[in-house]
Amino acid sequence: MARTPRHRRLVLPLLCLLFQGATALLFAVFVRYNHETDAALWHWGNHSTVDNEFYFRYPSFQDVHAMVFVGFGFLMVFLQRYGFSSVGFTFLVATFTLQWATLVQGFLHSFHGGHIHVGLERWAAVRDAGGSMTIHTFGAYFGLFLSRVLYRSQLEKSRQRQSSVYHSDLFAMIGTIFLWIFWPSFNSAPTALGDGQHRTALNTYYSLTASTLSTFALSALVSGDGRLDMVHIQNAALAGGVVVGTSSEMMLTPFGAVAAGFLAGTVSTLGYKFFTPVLESRFKVQDTCGVHNLHGMPGVLGALLGVVVAWLATHEVYGDGLQSVFPLIAQGQRSATSQAVYQLFGMFVTLALASVGGSLGGLLLKLPFLDSPPDSQCFEDQIYWEVPGEQEAEAQRPLRAEEQDTEA
Amino acid sequence: MARTPRHRRLVLPLLCLLFQGATALLFAVFVRYNHETDAALWHWGNHSTVDNEFYFRYPSFQDVHAMVFVGFGFLMVFLQRYGFSSVGFTFLVATFTLQWATLVQGFLHSFHGGHIHVGLERWAAVRDAGGSMTIHTFGAYFGLFLSRVLYRSQLEKSRQRQSSVYHSDLFAMIGTIFLWIFWPSFNSAPTALGDGQHRTALNTYYSLTASTLSTFALSALVSGDGRLDMVHIQNAALAGGVVVGTSSEMMLTPFGAVAAGFLAGTVSTLGYKFFTPVLESRFKVQDTCGVHNLHGMPGVLGALLGVVVAWLATHEVYGDGLQSVFPLIAQGQRSATSQAVYQLFGMFVTLALASVGGSLGGLLLKLPFLDSPPDSQCFEDQIYWEVPGEQEAEAQRPLRAEEQDTEA
């Protein structure tokens, strides 16, 4: 097994410790409880408990955690020897994000009197949710450009580890189902309370059901012998959640949600079958998990759908709700058409930032002191984790022995 | 391996596409947002957010999803080579149901002005929940009669796949625990807000604790050497949720809930041990998952329990709550006794419909063009799924190799 060089041993610890030291310092100086969290500023008896936004935000907030930690963590466990890294590093990155979110969002939204005032409703994890553009499109193309820079022509050497085993696929299905169940909360978490949240959840459900149906249909259709492919079910079935990320808050209509979801599931499944191979052979982009199929294409489609639905916004259709969905239109500062143009512009800015950022990220990861695993050791937990490989062998052997006893 | 005939390849895709096309069309013509979901008709600021039933229904609604998708999906993963089908097809059928529910329930309950007006509180997944009769009894006997028609005398040939492996049993326990945790939400979801939902959840908890205890007790008692049987724990422990499906909304009393749950767990465990074999040998019904023990018998017991508790309903005991539990009694249109008779009648109607429906379903599935797997290939994912069988073997081999390195 590839031995980790001595200095490598210090990279992760130093990264964590420096980060935590810095954030802790910033917390000490800037972060305070907001009026709904501070014992002195809010207390039941002085207020109706329901005024405390906590009771409307906390459930969504938990759902988003369940979705990210369990959902994304286990979705990538489908790789037979990369489960520890998939669950472990998702876990690590998510906690990083939670602390940063407090600071970044805090300085943007709740910085006054020299302090950030924190309560659940300020969290980025909740605040930026739902964005087909800002999350899915950005994340996907950032990663794809990064992967382009890090292209490995000899990755074939790790081929045998690039597929799943029976139980790793079942673990991945736990991830898929958690993502499916909590996607409506993810999209609706940052929307306005009331009809906004209600409508967003409903549209997301309709879109997910349609993408699931089209994924099953297409997966059987494109396969040689009509058998379903777990990779499609685990991923493409969720494309409906991505494609309505921008528009589910708007008056998309139930039919619009179903149509969008159906299209997304179809495009995503076809992407896995026909485009992913081309992406590697032609464009030298190795997209192991198919993020281009689940986040890239559905994300762009979702951004464009947002353009169209925004363009159709009228005072008649939205009534008082217009204020919470399109405040600038409601205040007459912007027409529906210009709103649509802004949406379209936002998508191109996102793609530009993602491509530049991803490319730079790739170059950064190529820095000599950040040595990466050899081509023959990719998708292998043993590089980063102590893996109970040998016990596994033993686990089989005594088992055989015990069977005899059981038989006896 | 049994190759899937060419035409077979089209059955699932056509089914999905036709269904989705039809529902999408119906959605376009009939489905609109209801007053709490439409931006123009409901907006925070004009109302107290709490008026929006979404905040009371959405959590139950999610719980029911988690219960069905994860719970039932993984409960059946106990079969060693049927995990993909169990999780995958539960996933597919559940999404089918969600779309149908909107239309069926919509036309029944929220069709006015030529449109269905949808919001979460109208959903069947929530609306029909809790029914010992309509869900468990019906489902169980429908399936058992269907299985009777499809009886395979040579199923022995698949015997080795009809049991579990160590990790498949652990996956199944994820299903069991999700079902246990969310059953109180499942039973209470469609009940009246307030004391109705509170009481239903509480009764369901008490009943589940008792069925769990009696299942552990009986499982050890009936086994040869006092060892517990995973099949009992995975299933019979949940019988307490089924048996109070009808009556948990009523004034069952905590003691009544405990007694009912204890009885259900006992009957269910004994069913697995002694009745399931007879069901196959005598009645030619192959009940692989023991639905008769978890849903059939406890469902009938639950229906009868509902008869008794309804019969005991009085204005004194229910007070104002009578209106929400037994509206017809509250309005004096029906006596408690006649309510009980109606309940009993309902059970027999359910059994009649289930037996006829299940038998017809069985005959339908025998149609020549719907060819089924050979007796030697039952409970085998490879018929419907591309299974990573070969990689599994490879996954073991390099492992052995790597161990050497780890040792080194």
Added chain:
Amino acid sequence: MARTPRHRRLVLPLLCLLFQGATALLFAVFVRYNHETDAALWHWGNHSTVDNEFYFRYPSFQDVHAMVFVGFGFLMVFLQRYGFSSVGFTFLVATFTLQWATLVQGFLHSFHGGHIHVGLERWAAVRDAGGSMTIHTFGAYFGLFLSRVLYRSQLEKSRQRQSSVYHSDLFAMIGTIFLWIFWPSFNSAPTALGDGQHRTALNTYYSLTASTLSTFALSALVSGDGRLDMVHIQNAALAGGVVVGTSSEMMLTPFGAVAAGFLAGTVSTLGYKFFTPVLESRFKVQDTCGVHNLHGMPGVLGALLGVVVAWLATHEVYGDGLQSVFPLIAQGQRSATSQAVYQLFGMFVTLALASVGGSLGGLLLKLPFLDSPPDSQCFEDQIYWEVPGEQEAEAQRPLRAEEQDTEA
């Protein structure tokens, strides 16, 4: 395999049946619905639904279930041949607890008019939550003293079963993530509604993020080659939830929460690496799951942190909230200093009770008729469960065969 003696077969069933009989009797005599659960005493229409505490308590209550059943149940599945026992016995003990909680808490808190009046807000599972002392410190040292009494000098004989296998570690990560996600609910469940619950959840999140980061850092730092250890990630990452169990309700400040969590994760990881071996060699305590590292040390640290934060409590800082966090201080019956002394005293009482109780428990388990497994059969499900060992072997063999077909 060690055969279970005939009489052994009756211990568990008798225990369950006697317990259930006794509680059922007590339920019949004493337990009634409380005013929010009884149809006659509370009904929507007469009240605002929101008055019904059910809607604020039920979600936390479910979260605590998910945390205990899934979280603790699967956390211990890391052992390669003890998964059934881990999940199964957690399941059994949790249901026992739920019934006892109703009675014990009922007699303590809601016994009037000769009856216990039950609704969700009375439950111990919710009422005693968060306690670094009463739950974690007590539980940990109770278990450690018990383990001391049951010390096995020949446990080496079961060494090969005392470690994990690849997939058992992934199951354990499901437990870890559930514990992480629901810990904020667990700590905040019994606190005052409003800012109390809001602040507790927020502090717990900050503490968990910090303990996760320090665990990753320390795990890589203390290992020989910079590779992470799953045991640390699965356990020490959660120490942040334990350490703020007492103080998260107080005005700990976000920085205080981060600092506490970071310390807890560090101490816990170092404990696994350096202290657990000493605990066995020097103190003859076999701590297989490292409860001393996750619950013991962080629990004591949490109790001491509670002493300090209570000591700093002032009317200025807490305002009206003081009444709900420190009622005796608010009512002027106690100074912050004496409150701190009481907290410290409480910790020592907890340690004393745990050590005495654990030792007695150990002696109890040594009673001859409760025969325990031989040293060579520890951590082995087959003692208590029918294990599908032989099918597992078969499951492999046909697989190989099928591969040929797949290839063909």
